[in-house]
Amino acid sequence: CMSTAIHAQTDDNSTSSRIEPAILETANALIDTALKSNLGYEIVESLTTEVGPRLAGSEAEKRARDWAEKLGDSLSFDRVSVEEFTMPFWDRGHLHISLTQPYKQALYGTALGGSAPSTEDLEAPVVYFRTVHDIQNINDGELNGKIAFIDGEPMVKSQTGAGYGPSNQKRRIGWQHAQRGGASALVIRSVGSDSHRFPHTGMMSSDNNNWATIPVIAISNPDADHLRRLHELNKTMHLSLHSGSDWQGDVTSGNVVFDLVGRDKPDEIVLIGGHLDSWDLGTGAVDDGAGVAITTAAAELIARLPHRPRRTIRVVLFGAEEVGLLGARAYAAQHAAELNNHVLATESDFGAEKIWRLRSNVNPDANAVIDGIGRQIERLGIVRGDAKSPGGGPDIIPLAAAGVPTVRLDQNGTDYFDLHHTPDDTLDKISPEALAQNVAAYAALVYIAAESEAEFRLPKATEDKE
Amino acid sequence: CMSTAIHAQTDDNSTSSRIEPAILETANALIDTALKSNLGYEIVESLTTEVGPRLAGSEAEKRARDWAEKLGDSLSFDRVSVEEFTMPFWDRGHLHISLTQPYKQALYGTALGGSAPSTEDLEAPVVYFRTVHDIQNINDGELNGKIAFIDGEPMVKSQTGAGYGPSNQKRRIGWQHAQRGGASALVIRSVGSDSHRFPHTGMMSSDNNNWATIPVIAISNPDADHLRRLHELNKTMHLSLHSGSDWQGDVTSGNVVFDLVGRDKPDEIVLIGGHLDSWDLGTGAVDDGAGVAITTAAAELIARLPHRPRRTIRVVLFGAEEVGLLGARAYAAQHAAELNNHVLATESDFGAEKIWRLRSNVNPDANAVIDGIGRQIERLGIVRGDAKSPGGGPDIIPLAAAGVPTVRLDQNGTDYFDLHHTPDDTLDKISPEALAQNVAAYAALVYIAAESEAEFRLPKATEDKE
Ligand SMILES: [Zn+2]
Ligand SMILES: [Zn+2]
Ligand SMILES: [Zn+2]
Ligand SMILES: [Zn+2]
Numbered sequence: 001c002m003s004t005a006i007h008a009q010t011d012d013n014s015t016s017s018r019i020e021p022a023i024l025e026t027a028n029a030l031i032d033t034a035l036k037s038n039l040g041y042e043i044v045e046s047l048t049t050e051v052g053p054r055l056a057g058s059e060a061e062k063r064a065r066d067w068a069e070k071l072g073d074s075l076s077f078d079r080v081s082v083e084e085f086t087m088p089f090w091d092r093g094h095l096h097i098s099l100t101q102p103y104k105q106a107l108y109g110t111a112l113g114g115s116a117p118s119t120e121d122l123e124a125p126v127v128y129f130r131t132v133h134d135i136q137n138i139n140d141g142e143l144n145g146k147i148a149f150i151d152g153e154p155m156v157k158s159q160t161g162a163g164y165g166p167s168n169q170k171r172r173i174g175w176q177h178a179q180r181g182g183a184s185a186l187v188i189r190s191v192g193s194d195s196h197r198f199p200h201t202g203m204m205s206s207d208n209n210n211w212a213t214i215p216v217i218a219i220s221n222p223d224a225d226h227l228r229r230l231h232e233l234n235k236t237m238h239l240s241l242h243s244g245s246d247w248q249g250d251v252t253s254g255n256v257v258f259d260l261v262g263r264d265k266p267d268e269i270v271l272i273g274g275h276l277d278s279w280d281l282g283t284g285a286v287d288d289g290a291g292v293a294i295t296t297a298a299a300e301l302i303a304r305l306p307h308r309p310r311r312t313i314r315v316v317l318f319g320a321e322e323v324g325l326l327g328a329r330a331y332a333a334q335h336a337a338e339l340n341n342h343v344l345a346t347e348s349d350f351g352a353e354k355i356w357r358l359r360s361n362v363n364p365d366a367n368a369v370i371d372g373i374g375r376q377i378e379r380l381g382i383v384r385g386d387a388k389s390p391g392g393g394p395d396i397i398p399l400a401a402a403g404v405p406t407v408r409l410d411q412n413g414t415d416y417f418d419l420h421h422t423p424d425d426t427l428d429k430i431s432p433e434a435l436a437q438n439v440a441a442y443a444a445l446v447y448i449a450a451e452s453e454a455e456f457r458l459p460k461a462t463e464d465k466e
Numbered sequence: 467c468m469s470t471a472i473h474a475q476t477d478d479n480s481t482s483s484r485i486e487p488a489i490l491e492t493a494n495a496l497i498d499t500a501l502k503s504n505l506g507y508e509i510v511e512s513l514t515t516e517v518g519p520r521l522a523g524s525e526a527e528k529r530a531r532d533w534a535e536k537l538g539d540s541l542s543f544d545r546v547s548v549e550e551f552t553m554p555f556w557d558r559g560h561l562h563i564s565l566t567q568p569y570k571q572a573l574y575g576t577a578l579g580g581s582a583p584s585t586e587d588l589e590a591p592v593v594y595f596r597t598v599h600d601i602q603n604i605n606d607g608e609l610n611g612k613i614a615f616i617d618g619e620p621m622v623k624s625q626t627g628a629g630y631g632p633s634n635q636k637r638r639i640g641w642q643h644a645q646r647g648g649a650s651a652l653v654i655r656s657v658g659s660d661s662h663r664f665p666h667t668g669m670m671s672s673d674n675n676n677w678a679t680i681p682v683i684a685i686s687n688p689d690a691d692h693l694r695r696l697h698e699l700n701k702t703m704h705l706s707l708h709s710g711s712d713w714q715g716d717v718t719s720g721n722v723v724f725d726l727v728g729r730d731k732p733d734e735i736v737l738i739g740g741h742l743d744s745w746d747l748g749t750g751a752v753d754d755g756a757g758v759a760i761t762t763a764a765a766e767l768i769a770r771l772p773h774r775p776r777r778t779i780r781v782v783l784f785g786a787e788e789v790g791l792l793g794a795r796a797y798a799a800q801h802a803a804e805l806n807n808h809v810l811a812t813e814s815d816f817g818a819e820k821i822w823r824l825r826s827n828v829n830p831d832a833n834a835v836i837d838g839i840g841r842q843i844e845r846l847g848i849v850r851g852d853a854k855s856p857g858g859g860p861d862i863i864p865l866a867a868a869g870v871p872t873v874r875l876d877q878n879g880t881d882y883f884d885l886h887h888t889p890d891d892t893l894d895k896i897s898p899e900a901l902a903q904n905v906a907a908y909a910a911l912v913y914i915a916a917e918s919e920a921e922f923r924l925p926k927a928t929e930d931k932e
Binding site: 045049050053060063102103105108196197198221222225226229230422423424426429 | 688
């Protein structure tokens with residue numbers, strides 16, 4: 001289907017769109033239960049308090065898997081499994097960064113994921129680039145003996161997070177140009193929409209699997225404002241920095257999988273989840289303790305019904321999302337043989353604010369069922385969005401690439417990038433009421449998807465045409 | 467006057483209350499000019515950008531005096547002087563603090579002013595105190611080998627800052643009890659109303675000029691929440707910390723004084739000001755770059771009138787306010803002989819939000835003139851408050867104690883303690899529009915006070931009764 005037109009909702013009474021009234025009734029009761037339940041909040045409180053920050057590949061991430069296994073066992077799941085994989089470990093180490101000319105002032109910075117260590121106490125003059133586009137025009141070697149600074153603007157706020165991609169360019173590829181230019185280090189304005197003194201971390205992009213050989217440091221928006229003002233006053237700026245960030249060799253990470261085995265079609269899987277790892281600066285409450293909590297609580301509320309739904313509901317708590325979807329890739333590889341049986345997949349990984357929209361990308365014949373789900377969760381303040389919207393969340397990308405149908409419950413992301421990847425990502429930023437709304441929407445969505453007979457998958461292409 | 471009743475405004479037409487129409491007209495024009503001027507913002511932008519943080523007694527505070535001297539010379543003042551004094555210097559040094567049991571997690575902490583260094587890498591179990599009152603009940607030696615943690619609540623928000631005093635008890639005197647108990651260190655929940663991951667610094671109180679001999683560290687509200695939750699789960703907590711904070715001996719600080727010499731009564735002084743030093747974590751924009759900017763800009767706009775007002779207008783940019791009003795005390799001592807000629811004093815040191823109230827504490831016969839000033843600035847959204855309200859700002863305390871009459875233009879402090887003494891006290895937190903409203907109110911107030919014949923001082927007590 002090449003159409004990009006807005007999907008016109010199918011008549012509720014057509015055969016293909018019918019969701020049995022008993023299913024709708026149960027979904028409705030699940031919503032009521034979820035709105036009164038504190039389970040989601042209790043889960044994210046427990047994860048952030050009892051485990052704390054949990055960097056991909058770290059000992060803390062291992063403790064998070066142990067915590068998740070214990071949680072799964074204490075709830076009503078039929079199967080709890082830990083599925084390990086191997087990954088390269090990048091550790092932040094120590095960072096010191098300060099302005100030394102025109103005067104000494106500490107800056108609030110943090111290394112970006114993949115940053116290399118500084119070999120010595122580095123002190124060098126700054127070359128200022130207004131945007132990431134400007135540094136792409138430099139000549140090789142032009143930055144020898146210098147520290148490059150890429151400014152830019154604070155990230156534009158938006159309900160959908162539309163500002164993230166453009167703002168993130170300097171984080172992803174800035175280093176490639178700084179390094180080509182011969183810079184001793186790259187400093188960038190954080191990718192974030194807040195005006196607090198926190199830097200935002202996050203992974204750089206590799207250059208065909210080659211990582212930066214220089215330190216790459218993000219500084220807070222107010223710090224970047226400060227350097228911009230000094231630059232505009234034509235002050236010569238020097239920075240000094242010392243960073244211990246480096247790759248530490250291979251370690252074990254893992255995904256934790258909770259199954260509610262379908263009573264009728266146990267091999268057909270409706271997959272939901274979040275990621276268990278977090279950046280190390282905060283305690284990973286909104287990114288992505290919330291997703292772990294929302295999807296686990298939604299499945300648990302379904303598990304407390306008198307009968308299992310027809311299909312299997314699987315909660316995957318992915319490891320090592322932040323450093324390149326490593327858990328998601330491992331899951332797709334380890335479950336390659338059963339991906340055809342994944343009938344629908346979605347992840348919660350966009351914070352903890354209320355959901356406002358339902359989008360989907362399923363077999364068009366099943367759009368009417370998604371529309372029916374949309375009508376069911378409308379009372380939660382959720383609008384039915386595009387029916388041809390690829391997505392499902394970051395950890396769903398490898399599944400979607402393998403043909404797994406996806407839906408997405410879009411949270412309001414207006415303030416998400418105030419907190420994202422900062423020390424400020426802590427439990428107090430989560431509203432129990434907003435979290436309960438999320439659990440209610442997921443519970444209804446997942447229950448209907450697992451209980452109905454709807455075929456979300458596209459018909460298989462005929463394999464042997466000859 | 468023992469009355470605490472709300473002051474009833476005097477009739478505008480009584481002789482004592484009359485402010486000449488020409489004075490009111492000029493004050494009104496000053497307000498218009500100030501609201502259109504960007505001078506205040508330019509001053510605080512320059513101070514925070516070109517000097518940065520400026521800890522009392524530091525090289526940076528010296529650069530701030532140099533900056534102020536240059537600023538005063540570039541403006542229209544008749545006299546610019548730097549008045550030095552000697553003070554003991556406390557430097558923050560390096561701090562590392564982390565939770566080590568039940569797991570390792572970095573905490574966001576900062577040493578309180580006056581904190582002693584740790585003698586080694588300290589690691590000890592935590593004794594939890596729910597409030598500062600609880601630690602006052604311990605026995606001597608009861609905390610041997612332990613780190614005391616005083617929790618409490620986030621500071622209550624209020625327009626007047628009423629939450630500060632009560633919340634600040636743990637910062638001021640907590641150490642005395644922890645030290646008496648034998649604790650190796652004291653950690654407290656920050657005195658602040660925000661939920662960001664920033665600790666708030668600030669000075670401890672000495673105990674009869676004895677300072678703490680243990681490290682005393684404030685941690686952010688979210689970090690304190692975290693420790694509280696672990697405590698409520700009955701987890702044994704250990705902290706490790708290393709602090710290099712210490713006293714460094716005597717250094718030179720100073721006040722910078724700008725005078726507009728009165729055309730008629732040059733010896734009578736209307737004193738306004740702010741403090742030039744700041745804590746070192748932020749760049750001292752709202753505390754107190756704003757006060758420096760507001761009062762300097764107000765005086766400068768008056769200086770641009772065709773004639774000097776009758777009385778002298780003096781702007782004092784106090785040094786070393788944060789560490790115990792040292793500049794204010796030095797000013798009062800160095801100017802002891804002329805304090806009787808200080809007819810009115812006030813300081814701007816409560817942030818950069820709009821002024822909402824005018825309070826005063828002057829000769830009751832002159833209340834009507836203050837009322838008249840109140841009517842003049844009413845259009846700025848300012849209400850006339852109590853006429854028997856001691857105050858004038860922290861650096862005015864020594865002057866008020868010597869009998870100098872005071873007024874206060876109260877800024878809205880609701881959000882002040884979100885930023886106060888944190889890294890987040892940076893220029894972006896200041897609204898140029900709110901700052902201009904402040905300049906307008908100060909310009910009108912100071913102009914009328916300096917131009918009028920009103921006697922704000924109390925009649926002198928008869929010295930020789932016999
Ligand atoms: Zn995430
Ligand atoms: Zn993330
Ligand atoms: Zn202050
Ligand atoms: Zn202060």
